[in-house]
Amino acid sequence: xxxxxxxxxxxxxxxxxxxxxxxxxxxxxxxxxxxxxxxxxxxxxxxxxxxxxxxxxxxxxxxxxxxxxxxxxxxxxxxxxxxxxxxxxxxxxxxxxxxxxxxxxxxxxxxxxx
Amino acid sequence: xxxxxxxxxxxxxxxxxxxxxxxxxxxxxxxxxxxxxxxxxxxxxxxxxxxxxxxxxxxxxxxxxxxxxxxxxxxxxxxxxxxxxxxxxxxxxxxxxxxxxxxxxxxxx
Numbered sequence: 001x002x003x004x005x006x007x008x009x010x011x012x013x014x015x016x017x018x019x020x021x022x023x024x025x026x027x028x029x030x031x032x033x034x035x036x037x038x039x040x041x042x043x044x045x046x047x048x049x050x051x052x053x054x055x056x057x058x059x060x061x062x063x064x065x066x067x068x069x070x071x072x073x074x075x076x077x078x079x080x081x082x083x084x085x086x087x088x089x090x091x092x093x094x095x096x097x098x099x100x101x102x103x104x105x106x107x108x109x110x111x112x113x114x
Numbered sequence: 115x116x117x118x119x120x121x122x123x124x125x126x127x128x129x130x131x132x133x134x135x136x137x138x139x140x141x142x143x144x145x146x147x148x149x150x151x152x153x154x155x156x157x158x159x160x161x162x163x164x165x166x167x168x169x170x171x172x173x174x175x176x177x178x179x180x181x182x183x184x185x186x187x188x189x190x191x192x193x194x195x196x197x198x199x200x201x202x203x204x205x206x207x208x209x210x211x212x213x214x215x216x217x218x219x220x221x222x223x
Contacts, residue, residue, distance in 0.1 A: 033210070035213075091158075093157070101207065103150075
């Protein structure tokens with residue numbers, strides 16, 4: 001499978017714990033996006049990278065959220081001191097910069113904070 | 115980026131054409147119209163995009179009005195597998211995509 005891969009698919013954690021999600025984009029794609037989606041809503045943009053550079057961050061991304069893409073390949077999204085309001089589907093997408101209207105999404109990581 | 119307005123939900127009979135409307139009256143000259151869909155428990159999937167001219171690919175057709183203030187996504191022969199949330203997005207080239215709530219399309223046998 002050469003699509004966008006996200007791990008884990010599901011994560012249940014207790015409030016106050018830290019969690020980390022991983023995204024492996026399509027190999028030749030140099031842009032990588034993180035979105036968050038809650039039930040009944042469309043995906044909300046969080047941040048995106050071009051290669052290893054983080055080019056834009058949403059105001060939704062509080063100080064507890066950090067994303068990295070250290071070698072311009074896979075990316076991680078960490079949430080520190082999780083809150084119940086962080087419960088959502090976290091989606092990763094990738095694209096080629098020269099073709100960036102076509103985002104390819106992974107199946108997401110469903111986070112439940114108890 | 116310009117905002118879009120879509121109906122909350124629509125029904126379509128299997129085998130018939132599904133026509134999904136989108137209003138984007140504040141679209142600017144360099145903004146594209148994109149359509150994505152999201153099937154339950156999956157990430158969104160790109161369908162089609164256009165600037166001015168009508169576009170067609172293996173999945174759908176996109177009809178953009180001459181004034182570009184609205185568009186219609188056409189699925190020519192809807193199947194049960196086309197049941198999904200369909201998102202119409204207007205964005206400048208190279209800008210991030212901002213998703214709204216979309217239209218829930220239910221294809222019924």
